[in-house]
Amino acid sequence: MKRIYFDNAATTSLDPVVLDTMMPFLTEKFGNPSSIYSYGRETKMAIEQSRKTVAKILNAHPAEIFFTSGGTESSNTAITAAVKDLGCKHIVTSAIEHHATLHTVEYLHSLDIATISYVKLLPNGHIDLYNLEKLLASSEEKTLVTLLHANNEIGNMLDIHAVGNLCKLYNAIFHCDTVQTVGHFPFDCRNTPVHFITGAAHKFHGPKGIGILYINENVRIQPFVHGGGQERNMRAGTENLYGIIGFAKALELATVTHKEDAVYIGSIKEYMHDALLKNIPGIGFNGDVFGESLYTVLSVSFPKTEKSEMLLFNLDINNICASGGSACTSGVEQGSHVIRAINNNPNQVTVRFSFSKHNTTAEVDAVVAVLKEMV
DSSP, X not given: OOOEEOBTTTOOOOOHHHHHHHHHHHTTOOOOTTOSSHHHHHXXXXXXXXXXXXXXXXXXOGGGEEEESOHHHHHHHHHHHHHHTSOOOEEEEOTTSOHHHHHHHHHHHHTTSOEEEEOOBOTXXXXXXXXXXXXXXXXXXXXXXXXXXXXXXXXXXXOHHHXXXXXXXXXXXXXXXXXXXBTTBOOOGGGSOOSEEEEEGGGTTSXXXXXXXXXXXXXXXXXXXXXXXXXXXXXXXXOOHHHHHHHHHHHHHHHHTHHHHHHHHHHHHHHHHHHHXXXXXXXXXXXXXXXXXXXXXXXXXXXOOTTGGGHHHHHHHTTEEOBSSOXXXXXXXXOOHHHHHHOOXXXXXXXXXXXXXXXXXXXXXXXXXXXXXXX
């Protein structure tokens, strides 16, 4: 059986057009962007052109876009800078954040430089905005709010404007991990009350190892990597040239076809949801499946049996790629902190299926047929 890839929230395939755009910079255009001769000037120009492209798509200023190694570095940087440079001594986050956020926050707390409050969750996995306002109103210290725009495991989406406006009201700094949404939804940074957002090219058919950190122009933070003048003195080290070129191209392509892709991928998600309901008794879904949710992610809970406990393993044997909750810990199946927080049912086994424009209903049929036998 041909491999079926239903783990696009973990990573996506590289678009051939993106690879073609990167190729010259992997071969003949190899000059160091910091060199003053034409070879270097040519690559420097390519980087700045990419920055302009990304800024234009996100409706940001090019000076607000910093290239990083990915979402994890971007979130670490924003959260650490908010505490160390912007004077935030109190952090408000949730129990269902990506580990790039949770572990950073816990680390800062362990150094005794910030306290943490966890905002309450509603039964459907959304953030309780009333509780968030209560936490902000009662905070005596300057606060950083760090929340996911879209949860990578269950797909729930945050009302970024509502949270941003609350942060504005209480003079809090707002970092939003937008790794699952940049390249999948339109952004308008200029008209969104947010201080930091993040992106990673490999979530929208770009290369791995390249991301962005948007830092609102009104925010002043210290350099996060020292030893050179790259990224306007903010991140030393020779730039990931072909990664940057690839990020901009992938974002450009994703933006052009965004509307059609969203409709098509959403229809695959719906088709799988209905097929599972019809064919597998006792099944459940996590999060706000067809409400405020990613069109790419379907989190499914299967009844726990001797057979279903080995579900991911058996899917793998059948050449089907999916993940148990979050992908960044796959291989070591410790269970998911997100699922534990919203649906702590020991009699269920959770699998996340996530889709791209390359998936088909025929693939869904094949997966459902295999699951039927297993469960």
